[in-house]
Structure formats: structure tokens, C-alpha cells
Amino acid sequence: MYARLPEALKEDLQARAAERALTVNRALVELLEQALARSAQGGSVAELEATSTRLTEELAQTRAGLREAELRLRAAREREQLSARLQRALAERARHQLASCPRCRQPLRGSDFLVSGHCPNEQCDSPLSSLLTPTPNGAPEKDEYLALLGALGALVGLALATPEQSEP
Numbered sequence: 001m002y003a004r005l006p007e008a009l010k011e012d013l014q015a016r017a018a019e020r021a022l023t024v025n026r027a028l029v030e031l032l033e034q035a036l037a038r039s040a041q042g043g044s045v046a047e048l049e050a051t052s053t054r055l056t057e058e059l060a061q062t063r064a065g066l067r068e069a070e071l072r073l074r075a076a077r078e079r080e081q082l083s084a085r086l087q088r089a090l091a092e093r094a095r096h097q098l099a100s101c102p103r104c105r106q107p108l109r110g111s112d113f114l115v116s117g118h119c120p121n122e123q124c125d126s127p128l129s130s131l132l133t134p135t136p137n138g139a140p141e142k143d144e145y146l147a148l149l150g151a152l153g154a155l156v157g158l159a160l161a162t163p164e165q166s167e168p
């Protein structure tokens with residue numbers, strides 16, 4: 001359940017930004033060549049002004065597009081870092097004792113809840129689902145318990161949040 005951003009996606013985002021920059025550069029050069037050709041043929045000032053306006057708009061759109069791609073890439077990186085931090089926090093929480101088994105008093109850690117769902121005492125092996133209620137009877141470390149649930153919820157939310165893939 002490690003939600004690491006795949007290297008391939010990062011490369012794809014970077015490649016797309018670079019590709020777009022190239023495409024727009026080509027378009028700008030073509031527009032400029034057309035403008036110069038028309039100017040050599042004695043085009044009107046109004047025509048030149050219109051071309052200049054178009055070029056300016058094109059350039060502004062390019063910059064906006066590149067900025068958007070940049071922001072998307074940065075958001076993906078931040079999401080990856082957040083995921084790594086949450087995972088560390090969760091692993092940390094999972095090692096702490098959260099409660100005691102209501103049957104045999106064996107200390108229960110977060111990982112017992114998350115992984116096995118049973119008391120780690122082999123003679124007991126009592127299911128822990130009864131402790132996962134809003135008012136758990138045998139869970140004195142309620143703050144720890146809630147913090148674990150919070151970290152778990154955040155991690156699940158992160159895993160469910162699909163990165164934006166929409167085309168511009």
C-alpha cells in the first residue's frame with residue numbers, strides 16, 4: 001500500500017512539459033517567419049500589429065501552460081513526500097502499545113490491529129475487532145488509538161486520491 005509516485009509518471013510529466021515548449025517554440029518561429037514574409041511583401045501596419053498581438057498571446061499561453069505543468073509536477077512530488085512521511089508516522093504509531101487484550105491482558109500494538117487483527121498471544125488469539133469501537137473498553141491509550149486512526153485515515157485518503165491525469 002506504498003503510494004510512491006512512479007518514476008515513469010514523473011518522467012512523463014517532465015517530457016510533456018519539454019515537448020510542449022518545443023512545439024510552441026516552433027509555432028512562434030513559423031508565425032514570425034510569416035510576419036516577416038508579409039512585411040517584405042509590403043504588408044500593412046495593421047497586419048503586423050495583429051501578428052504581434054497573436055505572438056504575444058501565444059507566448060503568454062505558453063508560459064501559463066509550462067507553469068501549470070511545473071505546478072502539477074511539484075504537486076506530485078509533494079504528494080510523494082507527504083506519503084513517505086505518513087508512512088513513517090504510521091510505522092511509528094504501529095509499534096506503540098495501544099491497549100491490552102481484554103481477555104489475557106497481553107499488550108497490543110498498532111500492528112496487531114492493522115495486520116493480524118488478533119491478540120498476539122498464541123494461547124489467546126482473541127479477535128481484536130471488539131476493541132475497534134467508538135468507546136473501546138480495553139483501550140486506555142485512547143489518544144494513541146485515535147492518532148493511529150487519524151494517520152491511517154490520512155494514508156488511505158492519500159492512496160485514494162488519484163493524481164490528475166487530464167489532458168490540457
Ligand SMILES: [Zn+2]
Nearest residue numbers: 101104119124
Ligand atoms: Zn489475548
